[in-house]
Structure formats: structure tokens, C-alpha cells
Amino acid sequence: MTKLSASEPIGNPGKPGPGETDSTRDPLTVVRRSLVRQVARDVLVRWGAQIGIVWVGLLVVLAVLAPVLANSHPLLMKSKDGELSSPWVKHLSTADCTLLVTAVAFVIIVLTRWRASTKVWLLLAVIVVTAITSSIFVKQRFTSPDTYRDRLKSGEIEWAARAPIPYSPDDRQLDDPTARLRSPAGRHWMGTTATGADLASNMIHACRIALSIGFISTGIAVVIGVVIGGMMGYYAGVVDLLGMRLVEIFSAIPTLLLLLCFVAVFTPNLYMMMAIIGLTSWEGYAVFTRAEFLSLRQRDFVQSAIASGVPLRSVLFRHMLPNGITPVLISASFGVASAILAESTLSFLGIGLGVDEASWGKLLADARSSGGTFYWWLAVFPGVAIFLTVFAYNLIGEALRDALDPKVLKN
Amino acid sequence: MNEPLLHIDKLNVAFSTSRGQVHPVRDVSMSVYPGQTLAVVGESGCGKSVTAMSVLRLIPQPPGKYLSGRIYFQGRDLLKLPEADMRKVRGKEIAMIFQEPMTSLNPVYTIGDQIAEAVILHQNLRGKAAYDVAEEALREVGIADPGRRLREYPHQLSGGMRQRVMIAMALSCKPKLLIADEPTTALDVTIQAQILELLRKLQRETGMAIMLITHDLGVVAENADTVAVMYAGRVVEHSTVHDLFDKPQHPYTEGLFRSVPKLGANVTRLETIAGTVPNPQNFPNGCKFHPRCPRMAGDPLCVSDDPALREVQLRHWAACHHIEGFAQAPITEPQLAYKRAETISEIPAEVLQ
Amino acid sequence: MLTYLIRRILLLIPTLLGITILVFGVMAAAPGGIGGPLLNERGGQVGGANQQRIREYYEKRYGLNKPYAIQYLRWLNNISPVGFRVNEDGSLGRIAVKWPDLGESITQRRPVSDLLKDALPVTLILNLVSIPLVYVIGIVSGIIAARNRGNAADVGIGTSQLALWSIPTIWSGVLLIGFLANREYVNWFPTGGLTSVGSLDASFLPSHVDGRWQAGFLVDRVWHLILPVVCLSYGGFAFLSKLMRGSILDNLGADYVRTARAKGLNENVILYRHVFRNSLLSLITVAAAILPSLLGGSIVVETIFGLPGMGKLSVDAVSLRDRELVLGLTFVGGLIGLTSMVLRDVLYAMADPRVTYD
Numbered sequence A: 001m002t003k004l005s006a007s008e009p010i011g012n013p014g015k016p017g018p019g020e021t022d023s024t025r026d027p028l029t030v031v032r033r034s035l036v037r038q039v040a041r042d043v044l045v046r047w048g049a050q051i052g053i054v055w056v057g058l059l060v061v062l063a064v065l066a067p068v069l070a071n072s073h074p075l076l077m078k079s080k081d082g083e084l085s086s087p088w089v090k091h092l093s094t095a096d097c098t099l100l101v102t103a104v105a106f107v108i109i110v111l112t113r114w115r116a117s118t119k120v121w122l123l124l125a126v127i128v129v130t131a132i133t134s135s136i137f138v139k140q141r142f143t144s145p146d147t148y149r150d151r152l153k154s155g156e157i158e159w160a161a162r163a164p165i166p167y168s169p170d171d172r173q174l175d176d177p178t179a180r181l182r183s184p185a186g187r188h189w190m191g192t193t194a195t196g197a198d199l200a201s202n203m204i205h206a207c208r209i210a211l212s213i214g215f216i217s218t219g220i221a222v223v224i225g226v227v228i229g230g231m232m233g234y235y236a237g238v239v240d241l242l243g244m245r246l247v248e249i250f251s252a253i254p255t256l257l258l259l260l261c262f263v264a265v266f267t268p269n270l271y272m273m274m275a276i277i278g279l280t281s282w283e284g285y286a287v288f289t290r291a292e293f294l295s296l297r298q299r300d301f302v303q304s305a306i307a308s309g310v311p312l313r314s315v316l317f318r319h320m321l322p323n324g325i326t327p328v329l330i331s332a333s334f335g336v337a338s339a340i341l342a343e344s345t346l347s348f349l350g351i352g353l354g355v356d357e358a359s360w361g362k363l364l365a366d367a368r369s370s371g372g373t374f375y376w377w378l379a380v381f382p383g384v385a386i387f388l389t390v391f392a393y394n395l396i397g398e399a400l401r402d403a404l405d406p407k408v409l410k411n
Numbered sequence B: 001m002n003e004p005l006l007h008i009d010k011l012n013v014a015f016s017t018s019r020g021q022v023h024p025v026r027d028v029s030m031s032v033y034p035g036q037t038l039a040v041v042g043e044s045g046c047g048k049s050v051t052a053m054s055v056l057r058l059i060p061q062p063p064g065k066y067l068s069g070r071i072y073f074q075g076r077d078l079l080k081l082p083e084a085d086m087r088k089v090r091g092k093e094i095a096m097i098f099q100e101p102m103t104s105l106n107p108v109y110t111i112g113d114q115i116a117e118a119v120i121l122h123q124n125l126r127g128k129a130a131y132d133v134a135e136e137a138l139r140e141v142g143i144a145d146p147g148r149r150l151r152e153y154p155h156q157l158s159g160g161m162r163q164r165v166m167i168a169m170a171l172s173c174k175p176k177l178l179i180a181d182e183p184t185t186a187l188d189v190t191i192q193a194q195i196l197e198l199l200r201k202l203q204r205e206t207g208m209a210i211m212l213i214t215h216d217l218g219v220v221a222e223n224a225d226t227v228a229v230m231y232a233g234r235v236v237e238h239s240t241v242h243d244l245f246d247k248p249q250h251p252y253t254e255g256l257f258r259s260v261p262k263l264g265a266n267v268t269r270l271e272t273i274a275g276t277v278p279n280p281q282n283f284p285n286g287c288k289f290h291p292r293c294p295r296m297a298g299d300p301l302c303v304s305d306d307p308a309l310r311e312v313q314l315r316h317w318a319a320c321h322h323i324e325g326f327a328q329a330p331i332t333e334p335q336l337a338y339k340r341a342e343t344i345s346e347i348p349a350e351v352l353q
Numbered sequence C: 001m002l003t004y005l006i007r008r009i010l011l012l013i014p015t016l017l018g019i020t021i022l023v024f025g026v027m028a029a030a031p032g033g034i035g036g037p038l039l040n041e042r043g044g045q046v047g048g049a050n051q052q053r054i055r056e057y058y059e060k061r062y063g064l065n066k067p068y069a070i071q072y073l074r075w076l077n078n079i080s081p082v083g084f085r086v087n088e089d090g091s092l093g094r095i096a097v098k099w100p101d102l103g104e105s106i107t108q109r110r111p112v113s114d115l116l117k118d119a120l121p122v123t124l125i126l127n128l129v130s131i132p133l134v135y136v137i138g139i140v141s142g143i144i145a146a147r148n149r150g151n152a153a154d155v156g157i158g159t160s161q162l163a164l165w166s167i168p169t170i171w172s173g174v175l176l177i178g179f180l181a182n183r184e185y186v187n188w189f190p191t192g193g194l195t196s197v198g199s200l201d202a203s204f205l206p207s208h209v210d211g212r213w214q215a216g217f218l219v220d221r222v223w224h225l226i227l228p229v230v231c232l233s234y235g236g237f238a239f240l241s242k243l244m245r246g247s248i249l250d251n252l253g254a255d256y257v258r259t260a261r262a263k264g265l266n267e268n269v270i271l272y273r274h275v276f277r278n279s280l281l282s283l284i285t286v287a288a289a290i291l292p293s294l295l296g297g298s299i300v301v302e303t304i305f306g307l308p309g310m311g312k313l314s315v316d317a318v319s320l321r322d323r324e325l326v327l328g329l330t331f332v333g334g335l336i337g338l339t340s341m342v343l344r345d346v347l348y349a350m351a352d353p354r355v356t357y358d
Helices: A027-044 A047-069 A094-111 A116-137 A145-153 A199-235 A237-252 A255-265 A270-280 A283-296 A300-307 A312-324 A326-348 A360-365 A376-404 A406-410 B048-055 B083-089 B111-123 B127-140 B159-171 B189-206 B217-223 B241-246 B251-258 B300-304 C002-028 C036-046 C048-062 C068-079 C112-147 C152-166 C169-180 C216-252 C255-263 C267-305 C310-319 C323-351
Strands: A076-079 A157-161 B006-017 B020-032 B037-041 B064-073 B094-097 B177-181 B209-214 B226-231 B234-240 B310-313 B316-318 C082-086 C092-097 C207-209 C212-214
Touching: A027 A047, A027 A376, A047 A094, A047 A199, A047 A376, A094 A116, A145 A157, A199 A237, A199 A270, A199 A283, A199 A312, A199 A326, A199 A360, A199 A376, A237 A283, A237 C002, A237 C267, A237 C323, A255 A270, A255 A326, A255 C002, A255 C267, A255 C310, A255 C323, A270 A326, A283 A312, A283 A326, A300 A312, A312 A326, A326 A360, A326 A376, A326 C169, A360 A376, A360 C169, A376 C152, A376 C169, B006 B048, B020 B037, B020 B048, B020 B064, B020 B209, B020 B234, B037 B048, B037 B217, B048 B064, B048 B177, B048 B209, B094 B159, B111 B127, B111 B159, B111 C255, B127 B159, B159 B189, B159 C255, B189 B209, B189 B217, B209 B217, B217 B241, B226 B241, B226 B251, B234 B241, B234 B251, C002 C068, C002 C323, C068 C082, C068 C323, C112 C152, C112 C216, C112 C267, C112 C310, C112 C323, C152 C216, C169 C216, C169 C267, C216 C267, C255 C267, C267 C310, C267 C323, C310 C323
Parallel strands: B037 B209, B037 B226, B094 B177, B177 B209
Antiparallel strands: A076 A157, B006 B020, B006 B064, B226 B234, B234 B316, B310 B316, C082 C092, C207 C212
16 A cells, blocks of 8 residues: 655645546545555554553443443342342443444454444444443432442342442442541552542542543544634634634633632533634634635635635535644544543542542542641542543554654655 | 775675665676766665765765775775775765765755865855855856855755755865766756756866766766766676777666657657566576576576676677677676766876876 | 734634633533532522522622523623723723723632732743653753664653653652652652741841741742643653654654765764754644643642642632622633733744745
């Protein structure tokens, strides 16, 4: 396979890819797919990317398996009167169900030999269907986690298979008044939080927030940025002037200050938080897309596409976007890192997510009491988690940049 | 003119890349005599630029590496010179101009600053005096109003003007050898002619030698005294410009000539050389040209044995098994002192001596 | 250049308006309205009928009972140097040139300008100490890394800088204060604030009083600033250093460097005379982004170290939805950000002869 040079437009309709003979296949998709494969290979050989991907993969596994790994409700138990039950299953939330089903479906679908597009569509369908059905059929129950410990102690439960960390993130261990702020020891191998919950359990459940916030808010920001930046670059003139003012508005105020305003006002849940972080961090992508589109507009292959009457949508998204998306992709991977950072900072400042959501930043905030005592485990474990995740995404971003940078390509 | 000014002797250069070592210059030998123009011809990737850059030791090391060979300049081996002495050769004894006049000048300094920089470095002049030399150099390359141009930045000049500035900068210290690496490739045709004419004029006036790197046979025909044809890292043919154009020996040279349009010839389609230039990462075995060679006809010798450069006729070197009497021809040093007849009278006497 | 500058400054006005409209809109869209929770809370302490009366008092005082557009225009009129004078009862007087009035904080019952006057110097001192540090260390280490390009040290430096850049300020701040300013571990630094008790009365420089050495105001201030400045600057320095290294390496591969080598210049001259100046251009481009990000960083640092600056004021103002204060803060913050952008463009035009603003 020949390496595409930076000067060679990806979607040049007049020039099918090398070795391309089947005229019925769209040359655009062929070349694009080979580029994606090339980039993926270039990224994956870098050790930085490998470390980053391993860490993020670990987070994904932890996020999906969180209810199995850390749960106060026994996975399986037998009561004195011989009744087998699984309180764990009964207490799964909508999100738990969707994630678990999707993960199983993902593994099955990846193992099949279907076409890539079929796989993607099938997976999307599974996600949507399970999300809808589980939101209809799954009922949120509440049983105090203390009851299991009481019943086990009293012998009411004959035996119970517990999760490796037998505490839910919101299990405040009200039956044990000394449970708060204990340093790592015994069953609490990362210690306990200010509310008496198990830190390890909170850490595992918080993976979900870190992952979803990163991806979804960056996705929102990229879409907004590319649309606005693309219009600025394509139309130039007045649109550009107005767009630039909009970009200036968002880049002049420190992002954190803007985030504070939004978040404090809209008392956010997780989804609101994603939207807000996305809404306040799009300007970089807009600037990149604008610059790319401004120069692409002058290029021959775009001019010829316009001249041959290709509809505007097609000019923008089929001819210009694939050629101008590189810097956006690179900075998006750094963007995931800063979205995670933004969420944990807001939670740390106490204006982030509500009390029920486990977040690394919120755990970190409790590390110093107002009296000056320092609970090191609350600083070290959540801090390391935030740091490693941010570092992982930055490593991936750097590998992506090395693989995609036209300057590197040229050599 | 019996001593070569520059003599490259069996130069081998290698680069280490992420995909292993490549070897773009192999056993290259050639000579340039005072007042003479040697043209080095070949397609891109044949090693001609690497050879030229090697003379000034401008190959970045790493990844580049001089494996073996010698580059004699006025009797000294440049490859053995300490870096500090080499810097005194660069710009002062041997100057170089490049293909991209657009990017070869530093965008943030004025023309005057950049020319004066070389003058200050090599001629022990300071301040105003250096700028006077720079102004004079600009005037010599035919730039109007040199006093004003001195204060301008590169982006304010056209491509042809910038190449003139590059030439002025190269010639400001009166070098004995000018290496011109595709000096006209990036320019318009009319500007090309002007620049080449300027080089010829300056050569007549100063008697410097020129090593002209080009892929344009027209440029060769008009400017060169002697020619070295390079293919896949090797010199495949070396002779005077007349011998080369009259009776090319190597099939690659023949192919080059056939692919040039001729006035008056009634052809509908130009001939091309079949196949593509081999990538330095995987040169073929044996004769590097054999996959594209019309003469080969399945000869196993061409596949197994890379022919050496032999003097197949008097003062005409070539490397091809399929030249008559090739096996018997002697392997001699390709040293060729020759100056075109029509210009020889114009060379100052002390250069000819 | 002058025309460009004037045009650029004129274009700041719509941007500033945009910033205030954005923030005003966000505050207005809050459930419960501007200052909502606060008014309820403050009224709640008094209870019953009084709550209603207090609410009415505030609504009248801050015009909260008017439509949002009117409220915004009133605010705009107040901060505009040319506009209607506002009478005691809230009605509008005649047009005049006046001192911009940022209003009064709902929660602190002090003029916003007074609050800013107290907070701004703290943030400025933090940033004025950090910015030169960020740039000097960033540029120097970038050059060192570029000079050692390709060897193991370079890879190590590059990766550790990426790691440094990835360390969240909230974590480093908590760790530094937890381990280095704590009686249980090492008590080297103060836990927070800008001054120790008594140091305001001490002499400026260290002095010998009554047979004892006195640290003096300056030493005390530096001692208080070390940890916050470290927290604020390491990320920026790591970022700039990577950028500088990449920029130098890009430029070292440029054609003009080959020309300079062919001239016979030595590597140091090439690096410092030719490459350095071109590499600074890309640093100027990000300079405007560094300032807002440092200001954003001060929010975190000031909160962790309990410094009474703009950042801490913002967190307090935002969490209490103190509209006037938030507007004032974003206005000043936006003004600083925009000024740095204009400054960047001017600097760029001075450093790069190719850029002309006509």
C-alpha cells in the first residue's frame, strides 16, 4: 500500500486509489478506509499509544463490570429456608443493564465475520434497544446494604457470594459508626470516604463518569466546532467575521470560569454536564476547521467539485471534511483529556455532579478536612486515577499527531 | 587545467531510516576542473542531490552516514576535515544554491542581513563595509535598486528575484566552486533562462567552477562542459557534453534523449522509459537499470552483476554489459578536463594556464 | 498598523457585549432566576411576611422584576462610560459621561468594583510571577530538549513533560499542601493565605530586631507564594517546552537552515540567530491562550490555597448566583483575555515581517 502524502487530496474523484480497478466501488471510500487502516497501524506501533489504550481499556472493563466488582448486594445467596436469590440482579440500574448487554453484544459481534458497517449498525441497534427496554422494565429498588450484613451475622442467610469489593459506592455503612475516613486496611483496601463509603468501590464506579464525560462532551464540542468552523472557512467574509467574534467570546473567558457559570446555574446531572463541557470547549475545533477549509477552498479538487455542480453538502462533507479533519482529530484526543479534567475540577470545587454520582474529583476534594487533617488515601488514589486517565489520552493524542502530522508524513 | 578542483572518489553515502538502511549514493566518482561546468543529470531519487550535499557535508548525521570514499577539494579531503575547518570552506571556497528559492531564505531577516552575514563571516568586514559588499553582490546579479532591496524581506521578492539573491549570497565571497542544486526547477521558463544566463556570465567573469545538478537535458545542453548521468545511486555514464549528445552509450541515457521532444521531428507520441525509478529502499540486484532496460533481453549477467564504470571510448565512461567491448574496456578514474570550444576563449588566461 | 489596531479594538466591543450577553443569559436562565436561592435563603432566615418584603426590596433595588432585556440594558448602561445617569429611585436621568459602575454584589453588599479591587492584585501577583517562569523555563528546556533530539534523554524528557502537563492542578495542589504544609508530615510551607500573622507590621526586607532575625514582609510573601506558583506554572511550562522543542525541530529542518549551514555558520549561530526567532513565532500564537488558562488555573489554585483572589471570588459568586459579581468578574476576565489576544496579534506583526495588517 502506498503511503498517502499530505499533498495528495484524499477524496479526489478524478484519481482512484492505486491498484483500484473495480469501477463500481466508490474510490472515495476505498482510499479513506485504507488511510484509516494506515493511521491505525501507525498509531498502534507507538508505545505511548499502547500504554494509553491499555489504560483506557482497563477503565472500560472496570466501568462495565462495576456492579459485579463492587456491590453491597450479594451476587447469589441462600437464605436459611433454602431459597436461592440474587439481590444483585434485582438492584441493577438501567445504565448497568445497558452497559452489560452492550458489552456482551460487542464481544459477540466483534467475533463474527460480518462487514464492518453491519457490525457498527448492529451494535448501535443493540444499544438503543437495550437502553429503551431497560428503562421501561428495570425498576430502581432500594434495600439498605446494612441489612445483608445484619442478616449474615444473625445467620438468617446461610451463605452468600459477595462481590470482590462487597460495598456499593453509596453504601455508607450506617451499621458501623467508626467506618468514616478509615485509612486503607482490611476489607477497605483503599480506605473509606468522608461519608463512610468504600473508596475502592467509588473509584471503580467513577470510571463510568470519566469515560462517558470524556467521549460524549468531546463529541459534542467537535460537532459544534466543525460545523461552525466549516461554515466560517467555506463562506468566509461576513460569516467568518461573525464566527470569529463567537470564537473570541468563548476563548477570551477562561473556560473554567464559563463552566462554573453554566454548571452552578443549571444544577447538572451527568448529561447536562456533558452538554455544558461540550458547549464551552468547541472553539479550538472551529479554529482548526476554519483554517483548513480556508486553504482547502482554494485547492483544485474542491474548485473542480464546485464547478462540476456537486451539491454544497457533498462538497463540504465528502470533499473538504475528510481532507481537513486531521488537526481536529488530533486535538479531539487531547480534548477528551481536558473534558475529564474539567469534570473532576468542577466536582472538586463542589459545583459539579450531585451527591449520588461517584466522581474522582469529588473524592479528591475530601482529602483535606477544614481542620487541616490530611487523608492521604483520598488524595492519592483518585488523584492517580485522574492523572493516569488524562495522561493516557494525551499519550494517545500525541501518537495520533505523530502518525497524522503532514510534516512527519513527508519524511 | 590539469588538476581537478574537486574530485569525488568512490563516495558511498547511507541513511538509516525506520525501515532499515538505504544506500542512495554508491561508488560515485566525478571531477570538476576550474572554470568548468559539470552537470549531474538524473531523475529524482537517483542520488544527485545527496552527492552535491555531501560535498559541503550538509547531510545531517544521523540519519546520514558517509560510508567510504573521498572528496578532494584543492588536494584536501573534505570528509576528513574538522568541522571548524569545514565551516571555513562552506560559503567561502564552495558555495551552494538550492532548488527552492521561496523557502531557502530566512523569512524574518532582511536580504541585506542575510548576505552581509556571509560577508562578515568570511571576509572579516564589519557593519557598513559588509553591507556595501552585499549591495555590490546584488548589483552583480542584476537586481535593480540594490540599496532598497537590501532592506526588504524575502517575502517581498518574486521567485526569480529570490534566486538571484541566493546567487548573490553564494557569490558574495567569491567561491571557487558553486554547487547549484536544480537552481531553476521551481522557476518560470523565462526566468529559468535568465538565471542560467546569469550563471554563465558570472562564470565567465570570475572563472569559478560550477557543479550543476539538474534533471533537464535542455539545461545540460546549454550550460554543461562535462556530464555525469546518475541512475539509482550510481554514475552510469560520464563524458563531455558533445560526446554524450552525439553518441550516448548507456541505455538509460539513450532513453532520456528519446523522451525529449525534438523540433521538426514528426512524432505523435513521445517515447518513455518503461517502468519507474527504483526506490532507494529496494534497489534491484545486478545492474540497477535491468528491470527497465531494452537491451537486457533476459541476459542473466545483467541480473547478477552490477557493471562497473569503464572507459568504453576515449574519455567516455559508461556502465553497461551490453556495450561493445565493455568487458575489455579499462576501469579508469573518470577525470575529464574539458571546456566547450565556443566559450574557451572567454575564460581568463590564469584559469586556463 | 494603526488602522489595524483601531479596527481590532473596535471589534472587541461586540465580543465584550457577547460575553456579557452570554453570561447574563445563563444567569437569567437559572431556575429560580437571578440570585434565586440566595434571596430565598436570606428571606428564609427571617421568615414569613418579611421574606416577601425582602424579596421585593431586592427586586426593586436590582430591577429583578423587569424583563431580562431591560435588566441587561440597565446593567449595560451602568458599565458604559457614556450613558444615562441613574437616579436614586432607579429612574433614568440625562445622558452623561460617567465612571463605569459595576453594581453591587447581592451577597456581599459591597460594590463589585471594591471587591475586584481587593481580589485583582492577588490574582495578578500570582500570574505575574508565574508567566515569566512559565516562559523562561519552557523556552530554555525546549531548547535543551531540541539540542539533544533523538537520544534517550529527549524521549524521556518529552514523556515526562507530557506527564507533567497531565497532572491535574487539583491533585498536585492537594498533595503539596497535604504533605508539605502539614504537621503530620513536613511543615515547610504555610497552609494558605498570602501573609502570616504579624508580617504586615514587619519591615519589608529581613532585619535584625531585638536580637532576633525577622523574616520581613518580602520573605514571608515569597514563602506563601511558592506552592501556589508551582501549582499554577508547571503545566504551562511543560506545554510550552514541548511546543518550543517541536517548533525548533521543525525549523531546523527548514530550507533556510540548510542555506545558513551552506554559508558556513556554526550550529549555535544557526540555532540562536536563525531558528530561535522563527520558533518564537509559534510561541506567540499560543501566548494568548496561556493567559486565560492561567486565569482559569488561578480559580483552582486560589481555592485550594485559600488566596482571596479573582478565582476564589468567582467560585463564591457563581455558587451563590450573585449576578452582579459574576457579570463583573466575567467582564474583567474577558477584558484581560481579549487584551492579551490583541497584544498577541501586535507582537506577531512585530516579530514576523510577512504579516502586515493593512
